[in-house]
Amino acid sequence: MSGEFNLIETYFVGRQTQRCDVLLAAGDDCALVEAPSGYSIAISTDTLVSGTHFLANANPGWVAHKALASNISDLAAMGATPAWVSFALTMPEVDEEWLAPFCDRFFALADQYGIQLIGGDTTKGPLSLTLTVQGLVPKGEALRRDGAKEGDEIYVTGSLGDSQAGLDVILNPTNAGKPNARVLEQRHYLSSPRIKVGEALRGIASAAIDISDGVVSDLGHILKRSSVGAEVDVEKLPVSAQLVEFVASRESALQYALISGEEYELCFTVPEAKREAMWQALADVDCVITRIGQINNSGTLTLTKDGQAISWQLSGYDHFKSN
Amino acid sequence: MSGEFNLIETYFVGRQTQRCDVLLAAGDDCALVEAPSGYSIAISTDTLVSGTHFLANANPGWVAHKALASNISDLAAMGATPAWVSFALTMPEVDEEWLAPFCDRFFALADQYGIQLIGGDTTKGPLSLTLTVQGLVPKGEALRRDGAKEGDEIYVTGSLGDSQAGLDVILNPTNAGKPNARVLEQRHYLSSPRIKVGEALRGIASAAIDISDGVVSDLGHILKRSSVGAEVDVEKLPVSAQLVEFVASRESALQYALISGEEYELCFTVPEAKREAMWQALADVDCVITRIGQINNSGTLTLTKDGQAISWQLSGYDHFKSN
Structure with a gap:
């Protein structure tokens, strides 16, 4: 040293x-x-x-x-x-x-x-x-990526998409005039690590990851490591009112939510049998928790809207790229 | 990650x-x-x-x-x-x-x-x-910098000075023609961390540090943290034959030994009462150990040669500086 x-x-x-x-x-x-x-x-x-x-x-x-x-x-x-x-x-x-x-x-x-x-x-x-x-x-209570099982429910903390919107503001000054630009820029930098959630999920969640590359990509890591698939209802994705205003449509906000990285929210899976235990463990944790989908045995991630599979073109989150 | x-x-x-x-x-x-x-x-x-x-x-x-x-x-x-x-x-x-x-x-x-x-x-x-x-x-056996006491003997591992000579070769191509230039360049990069020595000194050494900034500077950290002084006989400093050839005089080699950083040799202090225990503990460790001086209560580091204090002008080791 x-x-x-x-x-x-x-x-x-x-x-x-x-x-x-x-x-x-x-x-x-x-x-x-x-x-x-x-x-x-x-x-x-x-x-x-x-x-x-x-x-x-x-x-x-x-x-x-x-x-x-x-x-x-x-x-x-x-x-x-x-x-x-x-x-x-x-x-x-x-x-x-x-x-x-x-x-x-x-x-x-x-x-x-x-x-x-x-x-x-x-x-x-x-x-x-x-x-x-x-x-x-x-010992033995660490949350890992490899424990998700068919039937487990998929949850995320907080809201998703704000970090990408903040990055839009940082990288392109023309976005600074959009609604909530300053708030979203702050959200990009000033995340709240979900330690209390992680601690509460010991012995309850079957798998967990933090959202650094976008929920599609990060949930993908859980699916790959756990050898399972999943269905996610994009309408369930938690998005902030500020984000919807910034991107000017709810559908755009949902697309941001799917690919937005550096959110530092958690994505985790919980067996149905432990759902009640989860809500009890999280009762005094000050964090919104949203169920967004379910693990299946398909081996792939399917996005749905109004009960139908959708195939949005999503580009991955790639930090600041080469500037 | x-x-x-x-x-x-x-x-x-x-x-x-x-x-x-x-x-x-x-x-x-x-x-x-x-x-x-x-x-x-x-x-x-x-x-x-x-x-x-x-x-x-x-x-x-x-x-x-x-x-x-x-x-x-x-x-x-x-x-x-x-x-x-x-x-x-x-x-x-x-x-x-x-x-x-x-x-x-x-x-x-x-x-x-x-x-x-x-x-x-x-x-x-x-x-x-x-x-x-x-x-x-x-627990309780870590070697620290703050335990040296008056009377403790001061030791170093290996030889000192080669790293600085290697740096001379790396930074100034005109040195590449000097004797042993290539060997000393390698010595700069390829040190041997003294793990076996450190392990053997548990419970024996009163203080230890590794030589990253030069033995004068690093021993100085021990003296400061332990609130003691020391006398080091520069003639005792272990220098390699390759270094003496490279710098063309023994006195230059000793000066290199004093300030050469990134040596990754150990400098440590041992109470006289534990000297025998030290040699026994180090008996099967393949590393030259040399006594170079003694801790005193002067609060400063004195360099001596032929029993007389000397005042060589020494410049500190400063990595590659601003290139």
Whole structure:
């Protein structure tokens, strides 16, 4: 653990509540932590590159939120409780005007989720961030992608599509005049990782994933890993009133909902027999949950509308492409 | 865990012996691992940026070795046994001619140290690598920087200075004609993390660090964290015959030894009362160990030669600086 800039000491050390399972954070060759017995450790790594995952002139606080939230969302999808994060920051030069708001937001979100920064690296180079988050989940209770079974019901959290609309605003200034443009841009950056939902679904959901590439693509991962198919009623997809106004039709909003990535909502499957248990477990979780379809044994994903299969042309979500 | 390129599946999945404490590696939102009870987890993150830590035209296999070895070295400095590594790779485009030799060397070194790749991310952008390694150390036995006491003896592993000489060759082609230029260039990239030494020193060393910024600087971290001083006899510094030939004088070689970074040798302190125990513990470890000085209560680091304090002008090791 070192760094050309010694930014860690200046900006990152001692800004947080200390977790009692962290024996040593910054200041040595390694961090030292202890996992409680009876728990597995869930680990996820994500990189955000300037120009690929955010624009160079993006609000630094929003970038911090997006980086950490997208990573915490992977823990939510496993049913894990956030614990520790390692953070590698590469920047061309020390830019205090960027770092100060970045760190404020980073630590605010980390504190909200009880996750402690345990170390990292600061290096000189083109702007990018790599985070490795770790969470704890009771042994045998992690939510995986490979457990969906025929007959299971398919649910999603929150609403879908806003992130893609926000990206439209970010990438094409002509969209800034559309209704709710600013709100949707914020929604792109400022997701709410569904940790409480993931925790509540331990022992209940048969499979789960977070929506980073669009629900069609991400549900597809569950289907492939579980060797099943599914039918999704596009009319059931939860879309926000702001999105419908922005795209000016409900059908367009539904299409956005299908392909919108970086939503960091959860998509999960629950056996019918556990539906009641699910609603009870989620009773005091502040998050809209919507049933959108059902697992079958077809091996493929079928989209339906008014009871009929439809074949909308959907393009995949591809981040900022090559700009 | 996702990635624009899906490189993980192609190049990284299933290439290794599987550890039994890894329940889930690639293919889900998170990796899942289990730490044995009675152990702490040591975690270190390092980023290598093209142009800052290696040249863009560097041998990809050597870059892989340097990236993983430097990170494993942090585990060695804590007395930890390597277990898991997460790997985030950012590249401008998929370059198979670069990836194939990179992966071959990466996995060869990972296998040698029993460390399993558990996940990561692959993104599009300027070439850089971020690794987070994790290792296991019995609770209470981690080697830290803050335990050195007055009277403790100071030791280093291997030889020092070759890495700086290798950097001279890499950065300045006129050095390529000097004796041993090619060997020293290799030494810069291909260090041997001292895991066996670190493990043997559990319960024996009072402090340890790996030499990433030069022994003067890194021993300085031990002194600062332990609130002590030290005297180092520069004549005791272990230097290779190749280095002495390259720099054409023993005194120059000793100066290189003092400031050479990215050596990934260990510097550690041992109470005199544990000297015998140390040699016994290290008896079957294949690594030269050299005593270079002693901890005192002066609060500063004094370099001596022939029993006299010296005041060599030493410049710090600063990676590739701004090229």
